């Protein structure tokens with residue numbers, strides 16, 4: 223084990239916006255290693271469409287951005303965190319621009335830039351800085367280029383972090399990392415570690431998240447004993463294309479299309495939204511997602527329809543070229559046919575608890591981005607606040623680590639607990655893969671129906687029982703050899719159990735968590751749901 227050990231100053235797990243921004247902000251002359259489980263750009267960041275929220279307009283101010291964030295957070299957005307993040311927005315957008323990230327502008331004269339600002343639900347001002355409908359791709363490419371140009375950052379692609387190394391003083395000392403191409407397990411010792419592993423969407427039957435979003439960082443932190451919070455607050459996007467997947471994720475049908483007049487209907491053509499909200503198909507995101515889920519459950523159907531045919535065809539093609547082309551590639555001409563749509567898991571507001579410096583409850587372990595719970599979003603996320611949050615906390619984590627790093631200190635390998643050596647196989651093998659696929663399907667359906675958009679006490683209890691059973695099944699059929707699909711499944715079951723545990727501890731409805739047995743907010747629960755291995759007791 224020691225032979226293949228690597229010693230670095232900073233180990234960054236994940237190459238989305240949070241991991242890359244941390245690396246960019248880390249001190250020069252340090253050994254920085256980024257490990258990432260696919261090729262570098264593959265991340266939720268890469269698919270972000272709308273943009274990044276920042277109060278840059280003349281008629282806007284961080285104070286107004288603060289008010290919108292707190293209002294949407296339904297009593298749980300922490301004011302100090304919201305102040306910090308909204309105040310940093312304009313500076314960070316400018317820094318990205320100076321780094322060469324090409325946001326769409328209205329005017330650029332004498333170094334003065336006027337960004338073209340989008341409007342999204344919940345924001346009372348135009349404040350979404352974007353690069354057309356590919357903001358995440360532009361940011362990911364720009365940051366990768368900048369980080370690579372530093373010359374002192376090593377990136378290991380196709381390397382999956384398996385577990386954190388924790389010494390007897392409960393400090394994080396690195397991670398075990400699996401080289402996916404050789405099957406070799408490498409031990410990386412690090413003075414500081416950042417978890418930037420993104421979201422958890424893959425635990426649900428329908429998700430906008432790519433295949434990497436299996437909640438690995440949250441599961442690793444939980445196993446290591448870190449505090450986890452607010453996992454019940456999962457944001458579901460109401461309209462994604464039903465029945466067609468692109469690399470394990472569904473295709474998003476933008477809210478803007480409803481803004482232009484598209485109407486949600488049941489399969490038999492009934493305009494059902496007015497019965498749920500006076501704004502009909504243009505009601506807020508969580509209301510629409512809930513209404514669709516209720517209709518589907520009531521009617522026993524799998525999708526509803528989004529009818530765009532009242533919109534002028536030339537306008538549809540011109541305004542939504544990507545949606546038009548993608549739907550057409552699946553045989554749906556949206557100028558003439560309604561689009562089958564279903565809500566999909568989109569974003570997790572909870573995660574690894576961090577303070578305002580991105581520090582977790584484990585020493586030397588930081589977390590930032592979607593895997594962290596900074597308490598910015600509270601019970602509901604204001605659109606386009608997540609990219610900004612990732613920047614703020616990755617930067618502050620880097621500042622803190624830069625300040626604390628002690629050059630002379632050497633980490634004694636002997637002091638570190640080694641843990642059992644596990645043997646890895648690259649492929650699960652035909653028979654095992656079939657069992658994994660079956661378990662995965664069961665997990666995703668279970669989470670969709672019992673811990674999805676509309677929850678109930680009995681559903682959550684049933685989910686808990688079934689998840690315990692799945693965990694036992696997983697354990698039984700992997701006596702020695704562990705493959706990548708099994709590692710990811712273990713993490714997904716862990717994360718699913720955390721979502722169910724947090725949801726069960728909130729017998730009320732607030733923000734993104736709706737329990738039909740307790741349909742209203744209850745002020746007794748106006749607090750974060752914080753859990754850890756010590757109080758939940760389970761390890762998958």
Ligand SMILES: Cc1cc2nc3c(=O)[nH]c(=O)nc-3n(C[C@H](O)[C@H](O)[C@H](O)COP(=O)(O)OP(=O)(O)OC[C@H]3O[C@@H](n4cnc5c(N)ncnc54)[C@H](O)[C@@H]3O)c2cc1C
Nearest residue numbers: 236237238239240259265266267272273383420591592609
């Ligand atoms: C379709 C879509 C549209 C969105 N639109 C917007 C938007 O307009 N505005 C907005 O603010 N937010 C948006 N979001 C949310 C936002 O994109 C994410 O919250 C944000 O990009 C998360 O960044 P991150 O760096 O935390 O994680 P990610 O960008 O997901 O990066 C995670 C990284 O960790 C790696 N990783 C994971 N597990 C391991 C492991 N075990 N070992 C090694 N590496 C690992 C992954 O390979 C990846 O490199 C959108 C999300 C989606 C899916």
